[in-house]
Amino acid sequence: MAERTMTMTKSWLQTMGFDEMRDAFVAVVDYGLAAVEKQSVSPESVLQVELCVPRALWADALLMAPELALNRFTDGIPRTYWRTPDDDGATLGIGSLLTVGTKGSSLPWQTVRDQLQAEQDGIPELVNVRARIVADGEEQRFVLRHPRIEAGDIRDLRWYGGAAFTGDERQAAWKDWPDAWFYVPQWDLVAKREEMFVRLRLLIGSNVPWRERRAELQSQFIAFFHRDMPTTAVYKPAQAIRGNETDKPYSEAAEAMHYQEAVAKTAADIRQGKYHKLVLARRMKLQAKSSYQPGLVVSQLARHYPDSFTFAISRGGTCFLGASPERLVRVSQHVANVDCLAGTTARGGSEAQDVQFAADLLSSQKNRLEHQVVLEWISAQLAEFSDDLLHPAEPQIRKLANVQHLHTPIKAHLVPGVTIFDLAERLHPTPAVAGTPRDTVVPLIREREQMDRGWYAGCVGVVNGYGDGELSVAIRSALITPSTALLYAGAGIMGDSDPLSEWEETNLKLHPIQEALATIDSASGEGGHL
Numbered sequence: 001m002a003e004r005t006m007t008m009t010k011s012w013l014q015t016m017g018f019d020e021m022r023d024a025f026v027a028v029v030d031y032g033l034a035a036v037e038k039q040s041v042s043p044e045s046v047l048q049v050e051l052c053v054p055r056a057l058w059a060d061a062l063l064m065a066p067e068l069a070l071n072r073f074t075d076g077i078p079r080t081y082w083r084t085p086d087d088d089g090a091t092l093g094i095g096s097l098l099t100v101g102t103k104g105s106s107l108p109w110q111t112v113r114d115q116l117q118a119e120q121d122g123i124p125e126l127v128n129v130r131a132r133i134v135a136d137g138e139e140q141r142f143v144l145r146h147p148r149i150e151a152g153d154i155r156d157l158r159w160y161g162g163a164a165f166t167g168d169e170r171q172a173a174w175k176d177w178p179d180a181w182f183y184v185p186q187w188d189l190v191a192k193r194e195e196m197f198v199r200l201r202l203l204i205g206s207n208v209p210w211r212e213r214r215a216e217l218q219s220q221f222i223a224f225f226h227r228d229m230p231t232t233a234v235y236k237p238a239q240a241i242r243g244n245e246t247d248k249p250y251s252e253a254a255e256a257m258h259y260q261e262a263v264a265k266t267a268a269d270i271r272q273g274k275y276h277k278l279v280l281a282r283r284m285k286l287q288a289k290s291s292y293q294p295g296l297v298v299s300q301l302a303r304h305y306p307d308s309f310t311f312a313i314s315r316g317g318t319c320f321l322g323a324s325p326e327r328l329v330r331v332s333q334h335v336a337n338v339d340c341l342a343g344t345t346a347r348g349g350s351e352a353q354d355v356q357f358a359a360d361l362l363s364s365q366k367n368r369l370e371h372q373v374v375l376e377w378i379s380a381q382l383a384e385f386s387d388d389l390l391h392p393a394e395p396q397i398r399k400l401a402n403v404q405h406l407h408t409p410i411k412a413h414l415v416p417g418v419t420i421f422d423l424a425e426r427l428h429p430t431p432a433v434a435g436t437p438r439d440t441v442v443p444l445i446r447e448r449e450q451m452d453r454g455w456y457a458g459c460v461g462v463v464n465g466y467g468d469g470e471l472s473v474a475i476r477s478a479l480i481t482p483s484t485a486l487l488y489a490g491a492g493i494m495g496d497s498d499p500l501s502e503w504e505e506t507n508l509k510l511h512p513i514q515e516a517l518a519t520i521d522s523a524s525g526e527g528g529h530l
């Protein structure tokens, strides 16, 4: 395939404005379509078009960063924001090209794996077109350089999504959320170091005349990425999260009493030997003064909690977001990394106090036992998939801006053929969000919490067709609409748990999102607890 160079003349700021950027992208799409026609690529293949642009130029041309593009979530088009702790980039996926999902399956991860496999089997080829816009310094102009055509592997496509805590019946707030759901976005916007990548995936087939639908692609480009779209067009009239369970007036005092009673009852059960550990969560409901914008929330979370997984997934006018310190599992090249994270204390007001709190946490019998229960359980689950399991003998301290945790990182070399789906099926939910024995405590949790956790304490992340990927445990999270937020946090209850301390621990865990919501919502109105 011959390379073609398209040149755009004139200077930096004046010429490479929004329209030129959009036209350059559409030109690359046209180039890709022409190329696949010439190569007679099989119908139903995927054409993936990527344009890489200097980040400063992208911003100068009034195009948005991934976080801000997330703010348009109320248009009902799914969006996923994903940033991992060890990555210096952030991705926003918009729209869905391929989707898999399940409700009511007793083995949701196997169902997802099988559906994903079937979707892939229906796609003969993946063709990549990659182009870059580069500054031609001497002549003060930009050059759209060398679109390159490359054959790809369909298994390279990244599927974003996640799963609920359990497959129980969903209550009103979560009515649009399946038990498990993954999708390949139609558009990606990726910010990485000094570059921005915009990607579009098209299913090419004889009955999809993409060239004639150029206007549709252009208007999507404007609707998704133009910074100055009026906000009235962005937000539909404020929708509250409705339904009997959340229509109940929210009272912090009533919630505190209910939670502490539940802790006392649970601790008594554990002392009587009914089970070993149960994680009890609660929900805080907030009302916006003006309007909650998830993009601003995640950018604040990513800034203050850079060592956490920052995520947001929107569906049907609601957005589930958070900053989780806990990895459920990462699978890459036959190695799995799993976090054992359980046992919590506050950060100190001074360095000396912080060190003291960490030392107290390490020597706290209650926290060490709570941690040990999780570690033993995870190790037992992994034993079937690995005969080479490594972890430090003693837990480490994991410090976040708001709390510190006991943490044991686990590494497992996997026996051949094991995928992230196998591990997720087995590991989720771990005793760090459920308790032990799992079969006894999981059915009890909903009854005792008197709420549907939905995707809180579920998992979110990315998987691919090789069975690799990374999933984070969806804690430190909230479900929001422009007008309402439901914030969730839990704590591991043991026989000697003190109800007030556990309540305070949940307050510490709620703090990051509460603070991010308050900061972005402080412009007008009175807002606050409902």
Ligand SMILES: C=C(O[C@H]1C=CC=C(C(=O)O)[C@@H]1O)C(=O)O
Pocket: 279, 281, 326, 341, 342, 343, 344, 405, 431, 432, 433, 475, 476, 488, 489, 490, 491, 492, 509
């Ligand atoms: C269930 C949550 O945290 C879990 C993860 C780390 C430490 C925990 C704890 O110390 O209780 C919890 O097991 C939550 O943040 O909602």
